[in-house]
Amino acid sequence: xxxxxxxxxxxxxxxxxxxxxxxxxxxxxxxxxxxxxxxxxxxxxxxxxxxxxxxxxxxxxxxxxxxxxxxxxxxxxxxxxxxxxxxxxxxxxxxxxxxxxxxxxxxxxxxxxxxxxxxxxxxxxxxxxxxxxxxxxxxxxxxxxxxxxxxxxxxxxxxxxxxxxxxxxxxxxxxxxxxxxxxxxxxxxxxxxxxxxxxxxxxxxxxxxxxxxxxxxxxxxxxxxxxxxxxxxxxxxxxxxxxxxxxxxxxxxxxxxxxxxxxxxxxxxxxxxxxxxxxxxxxxxxxxxxxxxxxxxxxxxxxxxxxxxxxxxxxxxxxxxxxxxxxxxxxxxxxxxxxxxxxxxxxxxxxxxxxxxxxxxxxxxxxxxxxxxxxxxxxxxxxxxxxxxxxxxxxxxxxxxxxxxxxxxxxxxxxxxxxxxxxxxxxxxxxxxxxxxxxxxxxxxxx
Numbered sequence: 001x002x003x004x005x006x007x008x009x010x011x012x013x014x015x016x017x018x019x020x021x022x023x024x025x026x027x028x029x030x031x032x033x034x035x036x037x038x039x040x041x042x043x044x045x046x047x048x049x050x051x052x053x054x055x056x057x058x059x060x061x062x063x064x065x066x067x068x069x070x071x072x073x074x075x076x077x078x079x080x081x082x083x084x085x086x087x088x089x090x091x092x093x094x095x096x097x098x099x100x101x102x103x104x105x106x107x108x109x110x111x112x113x114x115x116x117x118x119x120x121x122x123x124x125x126x127x128x129x130x131x132x133x134x135x136x137x138x139x140x141x142x143x144x145x146x147x148x149x150x151x152x153x154x155x156x157x158x159x160x161x162x163x164x165x166x167x168x169x170x171x172x173x174x175x176x177x178x179x180x181x182x183x184x185x186x187x188x189x190x191x192x193x194x195x196x197x198x199x200x201x202x203x204x205x206x207x208x209x210x211x212x213x214x215x216x217x218x219x220x221x222x223x224x225x226x227x228x229x230x231x232x233x234x235x236x237x238x239x240x241x242x243x244x245x246x247x248x249x250x251x252x253x254x255x256x257x258x259x260x261x262x263x264x265x266x267x268x269x270x271x272x273x274x275x276x277x278x279x280x281x282x283x284x285x286x287x288x289x290x291x292x293x294x295x296x297x298x299x300x301x302x303x304x305x306x307x308x309x310x311x312x313x314x315x316x317x318x319x320x321x322x323x324x325x326x327x328x329x330x331x332x333x334x335x336x337x338x339x340x341x342x343x344x345x346x347x348x349x350x351x352x353x354x355x356x357x358x359x360x361x362x363x364x365x366x367x368x369x370x371x372x373x374x375x376x377x378x379x380x381x382x383x384x385x386x387x388x389x390x391x392x393x394x395x396x397x398x399x400x401x402x403x404x405x406x407x408x409x410x411x412x413x414x415x416x417x418x419x420x421x422x423x424x425x426x427x428x429x430x431x432x433x434x435x436x437x438x439x440x441x442x443x444x445x446x447x
Contacts, residue, residue, distance in 0.1 A: 176398065213248065217279045285335075348424075371429075
């Protein structure tokens with residue numbers, strides 16, 4: 001690197017909120033399957049604490065040596081529904097507790113994989129796991145859960161969609177933070193290093209290191225230098241910035257994998273905001289020219305941003321994966337919060353935005369009395385967008401008991417705070433109670 005590049009990178013780290021959002025070790029638990037659940041849980045704990053014992057230490061060493069902040073050290077595991085099914089237990093909370101104990105022993109930030117893949121139907125372990133989610137997440141501190149209910153190849157499992165609406169309501173009644181650790185996907189990816197939706201896919205290596213990079217502040221600072229320029233100049237600026245950020249992610253991920261003696265997987269280049277001023281995807285969109293996020297033009301600006309980020313990342317690293325795009329969580333983004341509070345952003349507009357961005361309806365606080373069937377319908381809508389557009393979509397909504405539109409809920413830390421958003425009051429009961437499977441779209445038939 002020449003002197004200008006070194007100075008530019010140091011500026012990104014020092015004043016533009018650039019960080020390595022996570023180094024995440026994926027660990028396969030397929031060799032921990034046992035019909036005795038106690039024995040299986042002990043194997044799970046032993047394998048995780050052995051394979052990832054140096055994860056935090058290596059992350060701290062890289063931070064000290066290179067001056068690059070690594071915000072989170074995380075672990076993902078094989079979906080627990082596949083591991084626990086051999087036990088014939090009627091509740092999988094003990095598996096979540098084993099994961100939580102391992103996370104605490106390691107000193108990591110989160111562990112993901114209390115998950116099930118039910119896009120085309122259930123096996124018995126899937127039903128048990130989904131039923132266990134509210135208790136499992138309420139009884140643990142670091143465990144994250146996800147369920148994949150649809151895909152472009154198989155359609156949408158509406159029985160699972162209906163079940164998960166009730167799971168969200170049950171979780172909210174236990175602890176408002178429970179649903180901050182649950183994501184419902186369509187087209188979930190197997191190498192996602194971000195939480196709460198991360199899990200270690202069955203086609204992944206036994207262990208692997210994936211890195212997640214984030215830099216909304218860096219992109220905004222770059223765009224401030226091209227004010228008034230045409231959109232193709234804006235896109236090119238975003239591409240070049242994403243290239244630099246991805247290079248850093250590849251460097252850190254490769255070093256971490258080498259020191260931990262595991263394969264390097266992918267870099268997930270996602271513009272993941274925080275509540276910190278200057279670290280907002282909404283502010284990037286407004287720098288592009290949107291008057292306030294949620295106003296007309298927002299979806300176009302977001303589509304261009306997401307595409308340019310992916311193009312820049314692909315140029316920088318041949319192993320870009322995960323979700324890689326722009327996240328639009330409400331509570332975690334100061335600009336999104338402001339847009340909701342000023343009335344320019346609502347759930348209907350957020351849903352439109354999810355058709356062109358990285359994930360979906362994310363970290364949205366809704367009234368505590370929202371019916372389970374309405375939440376299921378929100379999940380179904382997002383899954384349909386993902387299924388038809390052959391992209392990943394997700395829902396992470398948080399009913400807050402006792403709160404109504406106009407109130408605010410404080411989550412704390414990276415999760416920030418959120419205004420309670422209005423939900424369409426039209427009933428969805430008849431739709432959700434039908435159950436069954438929404439067939440895959442015609443364009444899925446490509447074999």
